[in-house]
Amino acid sequence: xxxxxxxxxxxxxxxxxxxxxxxxxxxxxxxxxxxxxxxxxxxxxxxxxxxxxxxxxxxxxxxxxxxxxxxxxxxxxxxxxxxxxxxxxxxxxxxxxxxxxxxxxxxxxxxxxxxxxxxxxxxxxxxxxxxxxxxxxxxxxxxxxxxxxxxxxxxxxxxxxxxxxxxxxxxxxxxxxxxxxxxxxxxxxxxxxxxxxxxxxxxxxxxxxxxxxxxxxxxxxxxxxxxxxxxxxxxxxxxxxxxxxxxxxxxxxxxxxxxxxxxxxxxxxxxxxxx
Amino acid sequence: xxxxxxxxxxxxxxxxxxxxxxxxxxxxxxxxxxxxxxxxxxxxxxxxxxxxxxxxxxxxxxxxxxxxxxxxxxxxxxxxxxxxxxxxxxxxxxxxxxxx
Numbered sequence: 001x002x003x004x005x006x007x008x009x010x011x012x013x014x015x016x017x018x019x020x021x022x023x024x025x026x027x028x029x030x031x032x033x034x035x036x037x038x039x040x041x042x043x044x045x046x047x048x049x050x051x052x053x054x055x056x057x058x059x060x061x062x063x064x065x066x067x068x069x070x071x072x073x074x075x076x077x078x079x080x081x082x083x084x085x086x087x088x089x090x091x092x093x094x095x096x097x098x099x100x101x102x103x104x105x106x107x108x109x110x111x112x113x114x115x116x117x118x119x120x121x122x123x124x125x126x127x128x129x130x131x132x133x134x135x136x137x138x139x140x141x142x143x144x145x146x147x148x149x150x151x152x153x154x155x156x157x158x159x160x161x162x163x164x165x166x167x168x169x170x171x172x173x174x175x176x177x178x179x180x181x182x183x184x185x186x187x188x189x190x191x192x193x194x195x196x197x198x199x200x201x202x203x204x205x206x207x208x209x210x211x212x213x214x215x216x217x218x219x220x221x222x223x224x225x226x227x228x229x230x231x232x233x234x235x236x237x238x239x240x241x242x243x244x245x246x247x248x249x250x251x252x253x254x255x256x257x258x259x260x261x262x263x264x265x266x267x268x269x270x271x272x273x274x275x
Numbered sequence: 276x277x278x279x280x281x282x283x284x285x286x287x288x289x290x291x292x293x294x295x296x297x298x299x300x301x302x303x304x305x306x307x308x309x310x311x312x313x314x315x316x317x318x319x320x321x322x323x324x325x326x327x328x329x330x331x332x333x334x335x336x337x338x339x340x341x342x343x344x345x346x347x348x349x350x351x352x353x354x355x356x357x358x359x360x361x362x363x364x365x366x367x368x369x370x371x372x373x374x375x
Contacts, residue, residue, distance in 0.1 A: 013338075018348065056335035061286045062279060080290060085342050120290065148335065150369065189334025190370065191355040230369050 003169045004044040005177035006245045007037050007269040008208070008238045009132075011053075012188060013123045014261040016130055017087045021260045033254035033267040034131035037179070040269065041132060046177035048096050048139040049132070050103075050165060051125050052241065054147035054182045054234040058122035066114035067153040068161050070107070071142040072100040078121025088126050096139045099174055103141065106168035111161050128181045145240060147182065147233040155217045158236040162243025169244075180241035182234030185227065186263040192229065194259035200227045201255065201264040204235060208268065209250035211242050231263065245270040278331045278367050280309045284319070285336040288343065295343060324351060325358020331368030 019027055041049060058080045060066060075092045083090050097117075104115050119142050121129075129136055145161065146153045153161075162180075169176035184204050185197035207215040216239050224232040254267040284306070288294055298305045306316060318326040322344045327337055334355075341351035365371045 014348075057282075057286050057333065058290070061283065063283070081339060082342060085339075148333065148369070189338040191328075191352060191359060193334075193352055 001170070001173060001175045003166055003178060003244065003272060004046050004175045005041050005269070006179075006241050006248070006272060007040070008180045008182075008241050008266065009034055009037060009128050009268075010183055010263045010266045011124045011127045011181045012183065012186070012261050012263040013081065013086060013127065015127050015263070015265070016123075017085060018260050022258055026256070026258070030254055030256060030258070030265045030267075031131055034128070036253060037267055037269065038132035038134070041177045041179075044177060045175055047174040048099055048141055048176055050141045050143055050169075050176060050178040051128065052143045052145065052162070052165075052178065052180040052237045053124040054237050055124055055144040056122055056148060058120050058124075059116065060144060060146070062149050065146055065149050066144070067146050067157065068111060069114040069116055069144045070100060070104050071095060071119040072104060072115045073097055073117045073119065076119045076121055076140065076142060079126040080120040080122045086123060086126065088130055091136055093121060093129065093136050094139045095141060099139075099172065100141050102172050103165070103168040106171050107161075107164045110164035110167065111157070113161070124181060128179060132179065145236045147236050150221075152221060152233055153236055155219060155236060155239055158239045159213065159217060159243035162240035163246060165240070166244040166246075178241060178244055180237035182237040183231040183263040184235065184238075184266060185229055186231035187229035188231045188262050190230070193262045195229065196257035196259060196264045197228055198257045198264065200232075201257070201266070204238075205252055205255060205266065205268065208238055208242055209252060211245060211247070211249055211270070213242070213246070216242055241270065245272065248272055277310050277312055277315060280311055281315045281319075281327070281330065282332055282336055284309045284311070285332065285340050289336060289339045323358070324354040325356075326362055327358075328355040329358045329362040329365055331366055331371060333369060
C-alpha cells in the first residue's frame, strides 16, 4: 500500500523525566500535538509504524557501526535506560518480524541496510511512543541512522534510505506509517544542554515543510555542529522522512524551544495523497 | 589513547544490569577487562564525571554513568562544567570536532 502516514517529532529524556520543570500549559501544548499525531496514525488505519531513530549507543557501537539498521523481530524491549530515571516502565513493544523481513529485502534493492533480530529501545524511540502509542501496543519497526559516531551517514544517503523505505512500504500489502525522531539544534547531555538555536530550527523546518531536497541536503556537518550542536546531526532522521515523501509538502503542528527539555520541541507531518 | 575502550565499558554498563551490579560490588574486577590508562581509571573510580567529559566520552553514554553513580541531572551538568574549568577543553571525540 502507499505509505499512509509520515511525520517527525523530537525526542529527549527530559520531555518525560523533567516534565514538572516546565509550566503545565506549555508542556501540555506540546504533548497534545504529539498525541494528535498518534491519533492521525490510528486514523490512517496503519498496520505498523516505522520509527526512524537516531540511536544513542543503545544497540550499536563503534565495534560494528551500521550506517543504517532495521529491526526484524516480533518484539523489542525498552527503555534501556534506568526505569526510575526515564520514568517509563520497562516492557516489551510488539514488532512484526515477517513484515520487517519483507520491507528490509525491498530496501536492500536500493540501500545497504543492517538488520537486527533484537533491539533495545532507548529514549529516542520510547519518548515518541509514550505519546504516539501510550499503551506501547502498536507494532513498531525500528530503523536507525548513524548520527553519533563519525564518520556519520551522509545526508544524501539518509534521503535515499527514506526513499527506499517508501518504495518498500508501497510494495507490501500492509498500511505503513513512518515517523522520524530526532532533534533539530540541540546540545544534549553536554554543558551546553538547554541551548537551542531557534532561528536555525525554524529555517530547517521551513526547508522540511517545502520538502526542498537541495536545501535539506546542503548542510555540512561542520556548519551543523557550529550552529546546531552535535544533536543537530539528527536532522538525518527528518531528512529520511522527506526522502520517503518526495513531492509532498509538510505542515508544522508544533515548535517551541523548551530549554529544560534540551531540545527544540517539534511535531510536523507531511501531507500525503489520500489512500 | 583508549577513549574507545573507555566508551565501550560505559556502553556495556548501560546495556547490562548484571554488569552494573558487578560494577557496584567490585569495580576493579570490571575495569580490569578494559584497556584503560591511569587517567581513565582514576576518572571512573573517583568518579570524576567532569574528567570523563573532557577525555571525550559522548554525553549519550556519560549521562547514564552519572545517573548510575548517583548524580542528579543538575549535578551532572555542573560536573561537566567543572571538568572543563579544571582540565581544559574536551580533548577527543565528537565534542572536540571544532572549537566551540
